[in-house]
Amino acid sequence: MLAIRLVAEPERLDTLVLPLRPAREGAGDDAPAAPVPTAVALPDGVADEAAALAPAARSTGRAGEIRTQFRPGRNPGVLVLLGIGDGEEGSWRRAGAALVRAVADETHVTIALPPDASPAAVRGIYEGLLLASYRFRLTDAGGVPALTGVDLLVTDPDRYGAVVETARTTARLTRWARDLTNTPSSVKNPEWFAGQVAAHAAGTPDLHLRVREPAELAAEGFGGILAVGGGSAHGPRLVELDWRPADARTHVVLVGKGITFDTGGISIKPVPAMKLMRKDMAGAAAVVAATVGAAALRLPVRVTALAPLAENMVSGSAFRPGDIIHHYGGLTSETTNSDAEGRLVLADALAYAVRELRPDVLVDLATLTGANAVALGKRTGALYSENDRLAGDVLAAVEAAGEAVWRMPLPADYVEYLGSDLADLYSAPNQGAGSVVAALYLREFTGELRDRWVHVDMSAPSWADGDDAELTRGATGWGVRSLLRWLDTLR
């Protein structure tokens, strides 16, 4: 991970980055964007040169715009003008992301922040730099990036201690969630995933891990997890990771769908739909990463992550369409389609949380349906809750974090689709509104927490087809940033 320092004195000025603000509104169309004053004195003539470069390079100052001037034989040798748009946190995040790509071939850069840089601005650029420089590598092919160090020049580095710690932890754990999600399923089976959680949780006081193996799942009645995991040579697991600080007044349970590969099972997926199904544990990755993050930041909230992990395979021991599943807590499902497996494992975990953990709030994240992208496109998760206040709080946290969700309805009229002649519930009614109906199904398992529950279908934003701002091609680590923001409001 890129080493970022906050310093009051420039140590090296090989590549110097100066922020650029758009012309003030109403200043006229040809008013040039202007470099912002810097916290620290620059070498003679550099400020004037930057002021002249901005109009000559037709800079607009919009967030993430880059203008580069090479100055061979002089110091700094490279001068970069970096657009910061409205100067809000999201614009700084975008600017940091664009910059880290633009200077990838330099070894070290120094960014001169304005003297009044807010903690939010520092958080934005810090996260942008760390998230956009992420690369997933199983091997060293492609070499190591040249850029290893970034200095942020500020007047008073001590002012930003807390925000730097938060930004660093948030980015580090988002990157971990990306790693987990990008990992091929030949490596990533339920046991492996649980082992990764153990490795990341080890040594943190008040952070406790319990991993249930198939025999324990059977003894306690986790029928959904066992059914979905039954077709795989790699047995299912239930990860329970508990951050339990002494000063907690609120208890949140975070449930994440952890299908380490989704073939669809006997209701097998066609080739194109199966291609990326190693990402079907992105919800589990987000909840365990957010919980490790809450512990690392010592947030005064009890957070329990539950990750039901299973590989949905096709084999002689796979569950079949039409089977009746006995979930934890006693409800039964008629399966109908083995590709609707996520809700079956989540049902067990939700019911367990409600009966045994009795939290104040229950949140689940799941790559649950292709219908999420049909309704909302590639960037936006679908949020469901009966609780307006809770939904509003989560929506605000998601937006502040730079992610996106749209609140969806839980229509009473559709509940009847869940009726089955053979079981309590029909798991996959084929009546349209796939993401909505899946949410209605999950709600049946929330018991007395029904109005303190939030479900996010994050199938779409869990993956990026290409690099874009702070996202990198592949797994996005979606949800880690949003969950940590929201947990931080519960203190």
Ligand code: BES
């Ligand atoms: N893991 C998939 C959903 C998915 C699709 C996630 C595309 C990410 C991208 C899920 O298990 C699934 O197969 N859902 C079915 C449900 C249907 C059988 C009721 C779907 O969406 O088609």
Ligand code: MN
């Ligand atoms: Mn499926």
Ligand code: ZN
């Ligand atoms: Zn799935």
